[in-house]
Amino acid sequence: MQMHHLLLIPVCAVGTTDAHQQFLGTTLGDSASVAVLETRQEMQQEPSGNPWLFLIGGLVLGLAIGGGGVYFTCGKSSGSSGGGGATYEPESRSKPVSGVNQSPLTHPPKDYSGQSVFLVENMIDATGKKKGPVPAVCVLDQSGELTSELKKKGATKSENWPCFYSELWCYKKGGQEIGFVACTVGASYAVLVASELFACGCRLVIHFTQGAEVMPHPDGANAGSSFYVLVEKALRDEGTSLHYEPPAMWSQAPQDVLRKFPDAIFNSLKKKVYRGSSWTIDAPFRETQDAIDRAKALGILCVDMEASALMSYAKACGRPIVSFVKVENSNDDAEKVGDDDDGAADSLDLLQAASKAFLF
Numbered sequence: 001m002q003m004h005h006l007l008l009i010p011v012c013a014v015g016t017t018d019a020h021q022q023f024l025g026t027t028l029g030d031s032a033s034v035a036v037l038e039t040r041q042e043m044q045q046e047p048s049g050n051p052w053l054f055l056i057g058g059l060v061l062g063l064a065i066g067g068g069g070v071y072f073t074c075g076k077s078s079g080s081s082g083g084g085g086a087t088y089e090p091e092s093r094s095k096p097v098s099g100v101n102q103s104p105l106t107h108p109p110k111d112y113s114g115q116s117v118f119l120v121e122n123m124i125d126a127t128g129k130k131k132g133p134v135p136a137v138c139v140l141d142q143s144g145e146l147t148s149e150l151k152k153k154g155a156t157k158s159e160n161w162p163c164f165y166s167e168l169w170c171y172k173k174g175g176q177e178i179g180f181v182a183c184t185v186g187a188s189y190a191v192l193v194a195s196e197l198f199a200c201g202c203r204l205v206i207h208f209t210q211g212a213e214v215m216p217h218p219d220g221a222n223a224g225s226s227f228y229v230l231v232e233k234a235l236r237d238e239g240t241s242l243h244y245e246p247p248a249m250w251s252q253a254p255q256d257v258l259r260k261f262p263d264a265i266f267n268s269l270k271k272k273v274y275r276g277s278s279w280t281i282d283a284p285f286r287e288t289q290d291a292i293d294r295a296k297a298l299g300i301l302c303v304d305m306e307a308s309a310l311m312s313y314a315k316a317c318g319r320p321i322v323s324f325v326k327v328e329n330s331n332d333d334a335e336k337v338g339d340d341d342d343g344a345a346d347s348l349d350l351l352q353a354a355s356k357a358f359l360f
Contacts, residue, residue: 108242112316120195129162132200135170135179137355140190142209142306144182149344155180163196165189173348178355187240187282187309194310198319204257204358206351207310207323211302213330214279214295219272220331226343228273228350229301230261231323234308237291238282241312251280251311257320257358265357271346276301278325280308302327320358324350 124131141147147155150171158179161168169180179202184190194205217223233250241251266273279295281287282305295303307323314321326347 105239105242106247108246110243110246112244112246120192120199123164124162124196124199127162127164130160131162132160134158134160134168134197134200134202135177136201136203136359137206137351138168138179138181138197138202138204139206139208139351140184140193140306140310141180141182142184142190142207142304145210146208146344146347147180147182150180150348161200163193163200166193166196171348173352176352176355178351185305187238187280187306190306191240191309191313194313194319194321195317198317203320204355205310205319205321206354207306207321208347208351209304209306209323209325211278211304211325211327213327214292214300214303216331217274217301217327217329221329223274223329223331224271225332226326226328227271229278229325229327230258230273230275231278231304231307231311231325232258232275233277234304234311234323235277235279235295235298235300236308236312238280238305238309240282240309244309244312244316250277251308252315253311253322254314254320257314257322260358261322261354262357265353266350269346269349269353270342271350273324273350274301278307278323279303280305301325322354322358324354 139146147169151169153171155169155171158168158170166181166184169182170177171180172178179197181193181197184193190207194207197205211229217227231253233252236247236249236251245251263273277298277300279298279300279302281291281303284303284305287303302325304323304325307325310321310323313319326343
């Protein structure tokens with residue numbers, strides 16, 4: 001239904017400048033401009049405080065624009081159908097929007113080439129804290145266990161980490177410093193922290209998590225009580241990746257990053273490193289049997305909560321990220337599974353090997 005209002009604008013009553021007349025003529029039409037001019041001339045003959053002339057001025061303006069008046073809301077102006085008036089409507093109303101009644105999970109309302117309105121740099125600047133530098137290589141330590149162990153061994157808290165909800169701890173061994181952010185649980189939070197790290201000058205983010213086994217390892221007990229998976233692709237069963245890539249089955253690790261990690265660099269490690277795929281899910285307590293059977297049919301080695309989102313972010317934003325999942329081997333002797341006294345040392349050896357291979 002068309003809304004009609006008679007608007008009493010102080011400029012119509014006071015009408016002191018030609019600029020006001022020109023503005024209204026441009027915005028509301030020539031008839032409104034003439035009405036304002038005539039009203040102004042009449043008012044010059046009477047005291048400016050006369051309330052009757054104030055009312056008359058508003059009525060004349062309303063009649064001059066065809067009875068439609070001016071309807072103001074917050075936003076952009078557009079022409080009114082009420083006889084030449086101007087209707088001010090929210091900008092979102094003036095643009096057709098497709099897919100309004102469709103789920104953003106199945107039909108993401110995204111221009112994937114578009115620039116985000118809210119930038120990580122803006123958020124960091126808003127803190128007023130010093131930004132960086134941070135170590136060239138930083139680790140998203142999902143469980144936080146490794147960071148806890150390294151704090152006991154002398155890791156220091158960075159004073160150059162301006163980001164909310166987290167702390168950056170730095171550990172140096174053999175002249176090589178690596179940063180650690182603990183408890184980066186879940187796809188959206190992991191991507192948020194990774195974005196902050198890159199904004200502060202990080203050159204490589206290593207995603208390090210512990211995950212359950214999906215497929216019994218083909219090497220059986222020879223894989224060891226626990227082993228690492230360098231994730232080459234991840235099944236997208238989370239929501240964050242949809243903000244960086246259109247819906248698809250897999251997220252792929254950046255190939256230029258994977259080439260930095262040939263098998264040879266892991267040969268000296270105590271635990272084996274295998275390449276394969278992971279199933280990224282953001283609801284671990286909804287791993288139903290049919291979903292597990294599907295993951296097995298796809299040959300997926302393990303399950304995690306962040307890899308696919310980080311890979312999609314890496315691809316969309318051109319950021320170097322690599323994911324390692326530490327997996328318990330169900331094929332091994334039941335008494336040995338979980339017997340991992342040197343787990344922190346083994347994991348640190350892995351991360352240092354990866355860091356050195358990327359930087360040098």
